[in-house]
Amino acid sequence: MPHLVLEYSSNVRDSFDPTAVLAEIHTALSATGGFRPQDFKSRALRLDTYAVGDGSREQSFANLDVRTFAGKSPENRAAIAEAALAVLTRAFARTMSETSCDISVQVTELDRASYARARSEHA
Template sequence: MPHLALEYSSNARDPFDAAVVFAEIHTALAVAGGFRLQDFKSRAVRMDSYAIGDGSREQSFVNLDVRTFAGKSPQTRAAIAETALAVLTRAFARTLRETSCDISVQITELDRASYARTRSGEQPGTATAA
C-alpha cells in the first residue's frame, strides 16, 4: 500500500511518461506520507471517453486517487495531497497553460478489515488482511 490510480483526459497537451512521473511521486510521497518505496502500486489511464461541463474539448482533467489504509492524521493526508499535486502540476504544466484544466488529488482511506490480498510465495488460500 498505497495504490495510486491516475486518470487524465486524452486532450492533455504534455507527453506523459508514467515511469518518470510515478518515480517522482513515489519518492515525494515516501517522505510526505511515511510510505516505503517498494509498497507503491501505481497505474495511469488515459481517458478517451469523457465529458466535462459543456463538452468543450478545451477543458481537461487530471485526477490522482491515492488509496491507503485509514489512520493517517489529517495533516499527513493534506501533505500527501499537496505533494502529489505539486508533482502533477509540473508534469502537466503545458496542459494547465493551454486548456482549462483541473488537476486534483484525493486520498481514499481503505478499511483494513475489508481489504484482503495474497502475495507471491504465499500458499494459495492464505490471503491476509493487510
C-alpha cells in the first residue's frame, strides 16, 4: 500500500515519462506520507475516450487517486495531496500553460476489513 492510479487525457501536450513521474511521486510521498518506497503499486492510464465540460474548447486533465488505508490525519492526507500535486503540475507544465487543464489529486481511504489480497514471497 498505497496504490496510485494516474489518469490523464490523451491531449496533454507534455512529452513525459509516466514511469519517471510515478517514481518522483513515490519519493515525494515517502517523505510526506510515511510510506515505504517498496510498498507502492502504481499505474498510469492515458485516456483516449473522455469528455471535459461542454467540449467547446480544448480542455485536458490529469487525476491522481492515492489509495491508502484509513487512519492518516486530515493534515497528513492534505500534505500527501499537495506533495503529489506539486510533482504533477511540474510534469504537465506545458499543458497547464497552453490548454484549459485541471490537475487533481485525491486521497482515498480504504477500509482494512473490506480489503483482501494474496502476496507471493518470491525474491
